[in-house]
Amino acid sequence: MTSQALPGVTLTTVPPGADAEPLRTDVAVFLGRLRRGPVGSPVRVESWNDVVGAFGPVDAAFATPYALRGFFENGGRTAWVLRVSGPGASAGTEWAVGDVRGFPVTRYRVVATSPGAWANGGRVAIRFQASTVAGPPTVSVRVTVPGEAPETFPGLPLAEVADRLTGSRLIRLIPDGPAPHPGEHRPISLSWDLTLTGGADAPPGPREYSAAVAAQAELPEPALVALPDLGTDLTGTAHTDLVLELLRTVLPLLDRLVVLDVPPPLASVDSAVAWVGSLTAGGDSQLLAAAAVYHPPLRTPDGPDLRTVPASGHVLGVVARLDGERGAHHTPANAVILEAVDLAAEFPEPQQLRLFDAGIDLVRCTRGRGLTVWGGRTLSADPRTRYIAHRRLVHLLVRAIRRVAGPLVFDVNSAELRLTLVRAVTSVLLAAFRAGALAGERPEQAFRVVCDDSNNPPEQDPGQLVCEIEVAPAVPMEFIRLRLVLGQDRGLEVIEA
Structure with a gap:
């Protein structure tokens, strides 16, 4: 909120709210590693600046920040972020205040706002000023952490310093000592210069990723899922098992698509085909329809250099951009990828055919157009569930049908309820038909809704309506x-029949 005051005039500007919108199909969720930020708690962001504010600038050790930047650079508008981390340690230090009059305690613990090595070497400069004609004693705090924008908090009341610093992106104050002795010290000014140490990163394992998978399933808004660091953090069967666990989690939701990256080594076609084979070995077309794989990784600008990043973040940005321009039922194939300059690996045509036959969607560099998404298929071999456009149309319909049918759950099963449900569902399907998502020249050629005695016979449980x-x-x-x-x-x- 920002305010500006003039004599007799007060202007207050309130930013728009960031409420979840479950009907949208362009919202992504990213599960991965970031420089800082809350671990395991989803954060909603609407721009790259929001990402930097919540999780810090890009860190060369992790792929997820680059994937998020690629998402927004390619037209993505909203994402949820789940930072995945092992049991790391938060940097910190002790601030010994002593018996200075006005402070509620004699000692504080200064700690970084989140675990990780990011805050090591951070400096906290604290300046105390006694009472003056201008007012009571105050404390000013300046926080400088390598790679982060400095923070300054001037003129804080002594009794409220810990509460006021909850507005910091970088540190927190935790009371860690007794109250001052009765004979309090009354200096004119004091200074403390503190250094944060002891922060440590820990790579996440299957347990941490499983927790993130469960957490994203509780979010009603995301329709796209990416795990850019998964191929680095988990390898072999642990990686495959986690992907299958994720697919089993999203399958009953019927409202989101998982976009996967081929794990390293990047240039090995054999390893890519073998990895996909480990996912598709079960042959469950419904399960495999929840995922698509894009390969190879991309080369993107990173200061004066180029960096190799997984393709999933940029591809999700393309999908989100086309969703807004054309609708969820359009395939992302042949769409241009922005803010990437090259491919991390080039494959001759015979190897491209092997990857394509294995179910991997390729990113290609084409003359005159640059980098383009080439392919819009899921991992499913079943023609009914093979295409991304098909799956995302299902996701859109399921979200819309839940919206109109959810309020009717506790109504009494009756002819009136059936008619109300048919009307509500028909309104959703008519909207999809008018948007060009459905076939036929007339609505009756595009869809059919049945809710009568043929699928609700008299002997059926009266507490259930089909x-x-x-x-x-x-x-x-x-x-x-x-x-x-x-x-x-x-x-x-x-349920998808």
Whole structure:
């Protein structure tokens, strides 16, 4: 909030709220490593500046910050970020105040706001000024951490210094000593120069990534998922198991797509094909339809140099950009990738065919257009669930149907409820038809909604209501079949038939 005051006039500007919008299908969630910030707690960001404010500038040791920057540079508007970290340590130091009159305690612990080595070497300069004609005693604090913008907090009341510093992005004060003795010291001024030490990063393991997978599933807004650091943090079967766990978590949600990066080594086609084979070995088309793989990584500007970054962040930005321009039902294939200058690996055509046949979507460099997304397929081999456009249309419909059907869960099963549900679902499908997402010249050719005695016979549990939906996508494919179940004991359930 910013305020400006003139005689007789007060102007107050309040920034727009950042409430979640579950109907959107362009919001991404990134699970990975960052320089600083809360661990395991999702943070909503709407720009690269928001990312830097919450998690610090890019750190060359991690891929997720570069992926997030690529997302916003390619047109992404909103993302959730889950910082994944092992049991690291927060940098800190002791501030011995002593028996200075006005402070509530004689000692504080100064700690970095989050774990990691990022705050090591940070300086905290504290200046005490006794009472003057201008007012009571105050403390001024200046925090400088390498790589971060300095922070200054002037004129803080002594009794409120810890509370006031909760506004810092970099440090917190924790009371860590007794109250001053009755014979308090009353100096004119004092200075303390403190240095933060002891911070340490710890690589996350399967447990930390599993917790992040569970946390993202609780977020209603994200429709796109990326894990840019996963291939570095987990290898072998641990990596494969985590990906499969993620797919099993998002599968019943039916509202989000996981975009994966091929783990290193980058230039090995054999290893890429073998890794995809480890994911597809089970042959579960519904599970594999929740994921797409893009390869190879990209080369992006990083100061005067170039850096290799996973493609997932840039690709999600492209998907989000096209979502806003055309709708969720359009494929990202043949779209231009921005803010990347080269590919990390070049594959001759026979190797490209091997990767394509394995289910990997390629990023290509084409003459006259630069870097483009070439391919829009999931890992599923089933034609009904193979295409990203098909899956994202399902995600859009599921989100919209939940929105209109959710409030009806506790209504009594009756003819009136069935009619209300059919009308609500029909309104969603009509909107998709008018947007060009569905086939046919007339609505009746594009979709069908059935909620009558044929799928709700008299002998059925009266606490359960079934609504069946068939949708014909605009791109020639099989019909999409959804089964909507309202049960007073288990809420709303959407099942893909």
